[in-house]
Amino acid sequence: MQRRTFLKTAGAGTVIALAGCTGDSGGDGTSTEVPATETDTPQTGTPTVTDTSPSGSLTVATYDSFTGEGTAGNYLKSAFEEQYSDVTVEFTVPENGVNQYIQRKQQGAPVNADLYVGLNTGELVRADEELDTSLFEHSRDQLGRRDAINTELEIDPEGRAVPYDTGYISLVYDEDAVEEPQTFDDLLEPAYENGLITQNAQQSDPGRAFLLWTIDAKGEDGYLDYWASLQDNGVKILDDWQPAYNAYMNEEAPMVVSYSTDQVYYHGEDVNMARHQIGFLNDQGYANPEAMARFTDADQPELARQFMDFVLQPEHQAEVAQRNVQFPAVTDAELDESFSQYAFEPPEAVTFSYDQLKGNVEGWIDDWARQVVSN
Amino acid sequence: MRAWAERAVLPAAILATLATAFVVFYLPVLGVLSSAVVVTGELTIGPVLDVLRDPFYTGAAHGIVTDPLAVPGNVLGWITGGFYGVSFGLFGFTAYQAAISTVASVALGLPGAFVLARFEFPGRRTLRSLTILPFVLPSIMVAVGFVAMFGRTGLLNDTLGAVGLGPIEVLYTLPAIIIAHAFYNAPLVTRLVTTAWESVDRRQVESARSMGATPLRAFRDVVLPTLLPALLTAALLTFIFTFMSFPIVMALGGLELATVEVWIYDRVQSLNISEAATLATIETALSLGLMYLYLRYEARQRTAGGAGQSLPRMALLRGIDTLRSPLRLAVLAYGLLAAVVFIGPLASLIIESVTAPNGAFTTAYYEFLLAQQASTAVGTTRPLPAIVNSLVFGAGTLFLAVPMGIVVAVLATRGGRGSRVAEAVLSAPLAVSGIVVGLGLLQTVVFGTVLFGYRLTAAGPVAIVFAHAAAAYPFVTRNVAPALGGLDERVSEAARSLGATRLRALLDVELPLIAAAVLAGAAFAFAISIGEFDSTVLLAEGVDSYTMPVALERYVGNRSLGPNLGPATAMGTVLLAITGLSFVAIDRLGGRWEP
Numbered sequence: 001m002q003r004r005t006f007l008k009t010a011g012a013g014t015v016i017a018l019a020g021c022t023g024d025s026g027g028d029g030t031s032t033e034v035p036a037t038e039t040d041t042p043q044t045g046t047p048t049v050t051d052t053s054p055s056g057s058l059t060v061a062t063y064d065s066f067t068g069e070g071t072a073g074n075y076l077k078s079a080f081e082e083q084y085s086d087v088t089v090e091f092t093v094p095e096n097g098v099n100q101y102i103q104r105k106q107q108g109a110p111v112n113a114d115l116y117v118g119l120n121t122g123e124l125v126r127a128d129e130e131l132d133t134s135l136f137e138h139s140r141d142q143l144g145r146r147d148a149i150n151t152e153l154e155i156d157p158e159g160r161a162v163p164y165d166t167g168y169i170s171l172v173y174d175e176d177a178v179e180e181p182q183t184f185d186d187l188l189e190p191a192y193e194n195g196l197i198t199q200n201a202q203q204s205d206p207g208r209a210f211l212l213w214t215i216d217a218k219g220e221d222g223y224l225d226y227w228a229s230l231q232d233n234g235v236k237i238l239d240d241w242q243p244a245y246n247a248y249m250n251e252e253a254p255m256v257v258s259y260s261t262d263q264v265y266y267h268g269e270d271v272n273m274a275r276h277q278i279g280f281l282n283d284q285g286y287a288n289p290e291a292m293a294r295f296t297d298a299d300q301p302e303l304a305r306q307f308m309d310f311v312l313q314p315e316h317q318a319e320v321a322q323r324n325v326q327f328p329a330v331t332d333a334e335l336d337e338s339f340s341q342y343a344f345e346p347p348e349a350v351t352f353s354y355d356q357l358k359g360n361v362e363g364w365i366d367d368w369a370r371q372v373v374s375n
Numbered sequence: 376m377r378a379w380a381e382r383a384v385l386p387a388a389i390l391a392t393l394a395t396a397f398v399v400f401y402l403p404v405l406g407v408l409s410s411a412v413v414v415t416g417e418l419t420i421g422p423v424l425d426v427l428r429d430p431f432y433t434g435a436a437h438g439i440v441t442d443p444l445a446v447p448g449n450v451l452g453w454i455t456g457g458f459y460g461v462s463f464g465l466f467g468f469t470a471y472q473a474a475i476s477t478v479a480s481v482a483l484g485l486p487g488a489f490v491l492a493r494f495e496f497p498g499r500r501t502l503r504s505l506t507i508l509p510f511v512l513p514s515i516m517v518a519v520g521f522v523a524m525f526g527r528t529g530l531l532n533d534t535l536g537a538v539g540l541g542p543i544e545v546l547y548t549l550p551a552i553i554i555a556h557a558f559y560n561a562p563l564v565t566r567l568v569t570t571a572w573e574s575v576d577r578r579q580v581e582s583a584r585s586m587g588a589t590p591l592r593a594f595r596d597v598v599l600p601t602l603l604p605a606l607l608t609a610a611l612l613t614f615i616f617t618f619m620s621f622p623i624v625m626a627l628g629g630l631e632l633a634t635v636e637v638w639i640y641d642r643v644q645s646l647n648i649s650e651a652a653t654l655a656t657i658e659t660a661l662s663l664g665l666m667y668l669y670l671r672y673e674a675r676q677r678t679a680g681g682a683g684q685s686l687p688r689m690a691l692l693r694g695i696d697t698l699r700s701p702l703r704l705a706v707l708a709y710g711l712l713a714a715v716v717f718i719g720p721l722a723s724l725i726i727e728s729v730t731a732p733n734g735a736f737t738t739a740y741y742e743f744l745l746a747q748q749a750s751t752a753v754g755t756t757r758p759l760p761a762i763v764n765s766l767v768f769g770a771g772t773l774f775l776a777v778p779m780g781i782v783v784a785v786l787a788t789r790g791g792r793g794s795r796v797a798e799a800v801l802s803a804p805l806a807v808s809g810i811v812v813g814l815g816l817l818q819t820v821v822f823g824t825v826l827f828g829y830r831l832t833a834a835g836p837v838a839i840v841f842a843h844a845a846a847a848y849p850f851v852t853r854n855v856a857p858a859l860g861g862l863d864e865r866v867s868e869a870a871r872s873l874g875a876t877r878l879r880a881l882l883d884v885e886l887p888l889i890a891a892a893v894l895a896g897a898a899f900a901f902a903i904s905i906g907e908f909d910s911t912v913l914l915a916e917g918v919d920s921y922t923m924p925v926a927l928e929r930y931v932g933n934r935s936l937g938p939n940l941g942p943a944t945a946m947g948t949v950l951l952a953i954t955g956l957s958f959v960a961i962d963r964l965g966g967r968w969e970p
Contacts (some may be wrong), residue, residue, distance in 0.1 A: 024820040065933060071935075099644070103822070130646050159544075202645070252546060272733065
C-alpha cells in the first residue's frame with residue numbers, strides 16, 4: 001500500500017521540491033489519480049458485502065483528531081478496507097479545515113478529496129455564502145440508511161451534509177465551589193462572579209455554540225445586553241477550548257463552557273468527580289451536530305456514498321460515538337451501557353437551523369465581538 | 376578568470392536572495408494585501424479609509440479622516456477639558472500594549488546583557504546559548520507554563536503562600552500579556568545587546584581612560600555608541616512583534632484585550648479576506664515605516680570600531696565578599712527576578728509534563744510519545760521524524776538564511792543611495808503578519824499558480840526550508856548590518872587596493888572581524904526555523920515533513936489520554952531539550968571562529 005500512497009500523492013500534483021516545480025496538466029480541477037479499476041455502476045440500495053465490490057482510493061478530508069491511533073477515523077478506515085478489500089481510504093487533514101476547500105474552489109484549484117468529514121452548520125452556511133456553485137453535492141436520498149438518521153440532527157435542508165454524530169454544549173462546573181446554575185440569569189448573580197470561562201465565538205466551536213445558545217435564550221435583541229452583564233460579572237473569554245479547559249483544571253474559575261460528555265474522560269477512583277459536574281442551563285444543551293458531505297468535484301462520488309452509508313451502520317455508529325466521545329446520529333446505534341453512564345444528554349436540545357443562521361450568524365458574532373472588545 | 380568568477384558571485388547571490396524572497400514571501404503576501412487596495416480590478420483606498428474612519432478601530436483618531444478640520448478644536452477641547460481619558464480603538468490599544476511590552480522587555484533584558492557581557496561565572500556560556508530558548512516555544516506551551524506558574528494555584532502563589540504572602544492574580548489581565556511578551560522578547564534584547572557589548576574594543580576604552588576619562592565618561596563615549604544600535608534594534612523588533620502578537624494575547628488575556636492581529640485572524644477564519652488584508656496592510660505600513668525611520672537613524676549613528684579584543688569580564692562571585700558588593704547583590708536580585716519570569720514558566724511546563732490531572736507523578740505522557748513512535752497506524756504523528764525534520768530544516772535554513780542575510784546587509788551598508796529603503800523593504804518578513812504570510816503561501820504555493828497552462832504547486836521539505844529562510848534572513852541582516860556598518864572601511868579598502876575582489880575582501884577580511892554578529896544571526900535563523908509554525912503547517916500538509924511545533928499542535932488535539940495537554944507538554948519538553956542542546960552546539964562550534 002505504501003507505493004500506492006506515494007503514487008497518489010505525486011499524482012495529485014504535490015511536488016516535493018520547490019526548485020524543480022512541475023505540475024500536472026490542465027489545472028482544471030481534475031486530478032490525475034486513476035484507480036486500479038473503474039468503480040462499479042451507481043446503485044441506490046443499502047450496500048452490503050455481496051452486491052458490489054468497489055475499488056479504488058477514497059480521499060477523506062477531515063480534522064486532526066479524527067485520525068491517528070485509536071480514533072474513529074482509523075477504526076472506519078480499517079473496517080471499510082476490511083469489508084472492501086480493493087479499497088484504500090486516505091485521510092487528508094487541512095490546517096484550516098473546510099475553508100481550504102472553499103478557497104480552492106474560489107481559485108479554481110483542484111479539490112483533491114472526495115468526502116469532507118466534520119462539517120457543522122455554520123461552516124456549511126459559510127461555504128454556501130462564499131461560493132456561487134455548491135462545494136458539496138446531495139447525498140441523503142441516495143443513502144440506504146437515510147431513514148435511520150435522527151431528523152433533529154439534520155443540518156442541511158438540501159441533504160448534502162449528513163450528520164454522523166453530535167455533541168451538546170453545556171457547562172462543566174465544580175460542585176465543591178459553586179452550586180449548579182439553573183438559568184442564564186443565574187450566571188449574573190454575585191455568587192458566580194468571576195466564575196465562568198468560555199471561548200471566543202469567532203474561533204472556537206464550543207464558544208460559538210455557547211454564544212448561539214445565549215441568542216436562543218435571550219433573543220436577537222437581548223443577547224448583547226446579556227453579554228454586557230456577563231462581562232460585568234467577570235466572564236473570561238479565551239481563544240479556544242483547550243486553553244479554557246486548561247485554565248478550568250488549574251482552578252482559575254469554577255465553571256467552563258464545554259461538552260456534556262466530559263465525564264467519559266474523567267471518571268474512576270483517582271478522579272475528583274465534584275469537578276466534572278454537567279450543568280444544563282434552562283434544562284437545555286446546545287446541539288452541535290457533525291456532518292459529512294461529498295465534494296461536487298469528487299473523483300469517487302459513488303465510493304464516498306458507500307462510505308457514508310457505512311459510517312451510519314448501527315455498529316459503526318456506536319464505535320464512532322465512543323471513539324469521538326459524541327452521541328450517535330442514528331436512532332438505532334448499538335451503544336455500550338457504560339457510555340450513557342458518563343455521557344449526558346440534555347433534557348432539551350436547542351440549535352439554530354441552517355436557514356436561521358444563513359445571513360445572520362456573521363453579523364451576530366461580529367456585533368458580539370466588537371462589544372466585548374469595546375467594553 | 377577566477378577574479379571574474381569572484382566578481383560575479385556577489386551579484387548572483389543578490390539575485391538569488393531576491394528571487395527566493397520574491398517567490399516565498401513577496402509574491403504570496405502581495406497577493407493577499409492587494410485585495411485591500413484593489414477592488415473589482417480598480418485601485419482604491421476606500422477599504423483603508425473605511426477602517427481608519429471606524430471608531431472601533433481608531434477611536435478618537437477616526438476624526439482625522441472623517442472631519443480633519445475639527446481636529447484642532449477637538450484637541451483644544453481635550454486640553455481644556457483636563458486631558459480626560461481617550462480611546463484610540465483597536466489600533467490604539469494594540470500600540471499601547473506593544474509600547475508597554477517593549478519597555479518591560481528592555482527593562483528585563485538589558486540587565487541580562489550586562490551580566491552576560493561583563494561578568495564571568497560558571498555556566499555563563501551555556502546560559503548565553505540558552506537565552507534564545509523562549510523564542511522557539513509555541514504559544515500554547517507558554518500559556519500552559521504561565522498558567523502553571525502564575526495561576527491561582529500556580530507555583531508562584533504556592534511559594535508566596537508558604538511564606539505568608541500573596542496571592543497575586545495576574546492571569547487574564549494586561550500584566551499577564553506584558554509578562555508573556557517580556558518572556559518572549561527580553562531574550563532578544565539580551566542576545567542582541569550582549570553581542571554588541573562583547574564587540575566593544577577594550578583598547579578604545581583603555582585609551583579613553585588613559586586620557587583621563589572617568590569610567591562613566593568612557594562608557595558614554597565608547598561603550599554606549601556601540602550598544603545603542605543593538606538596543607534600539609531590539610526595542611524596535613520587540614515593538615513590531617508585540618504589535619502583531621496574537622495567540623499569546625488570546626490565551627493569557629482573553630478577548631477583552633484583543634489586538635489587531637486577533638481581528639485579522641478572525642477575518643481570515645470567516646473568509647472576509649479583504650478586511651483582513653486591509654487591517655494587515657495598515658499594520659504592515661506602520662511596521663515598515665517605523666523600521667525605515669529607525670534604519671535612517673542607525674545609518675547616521677554608525678561609528679568605527681568593533682574589531683578588537685572585548686572587555687575583560689569581572690568575576691561575579693567572590694565568596695562572602697559577594698554579599699558586600701552592592702552591584703553583585705543587585706545582579707543576584709535580578710537573577711531571582713529572571714528566574715521567576717523565565718525559568719518559572721519553563722520549569723512549570725516540565726513539571727506539567729510529568730503530572731497527572733489528579734496531581735500525581737506520571738510518566739504516561741512520555742510513554743505516549745514512545746507509543747506514537749511505535750505506532751503503525753496511518754495519520755500518526757511520530758516524535759522522532761518531527762525532531763529530525765526540525766533539525767534538518769533548521770540546518771538548511773541556517774545555510775540559506777545566513778548568506779541571504781549577509782547579502783542584504785552588504786546591500787544595505789554599501790549600496791549607496793536608496794539602500795535604507797531597500798533594507799526596510801527587504802526587512803518586510805519581520806513586519807508582516809504571520810497569518811497573512813500563511814494565507815498567501817496557501818493561495819500561491821499550496822493551491823498552485825497556473826503558468827503556461829500548468830498548475831505549479833510546491834510542498835514538502837524544500838519549500839519549507841525556503842519559507843523558513845525568507846522568514847529568518849532579516850534577523851541575520853539585523854545582526855550583521857550594524858556590525859558591518861561599524862567596520863572601518865579603510866580595512867576593506869586596503870584589501871581591495873591590494874587586488875582582492877569585493878567578495879574576497881568580504882569573506883577574508885570583513886566577515887571574520889564581525890564573526891560574533893554573524894554567529895548571533897545564525898542562531899536566530901536556526902531559532903526562527905525551529906519555532907516556525909504558520910507556514911510549516913501548510914507546507915507540511917499531506918507530506919511527512921512535520922516539525923516539532925506541528926507535532927506538538929497535533930498532540931494538543933489528541934484525545935487518547937483524555938482531553939489534557941499532557942502529551943503536548945511532553946513534546947514541549949522534548950522541543951526545549953533538543954533546541955537547548957542545538958544552541959549550545961551552535962555557539963560552541965561557531966565560537967571557534969569568534970575573535
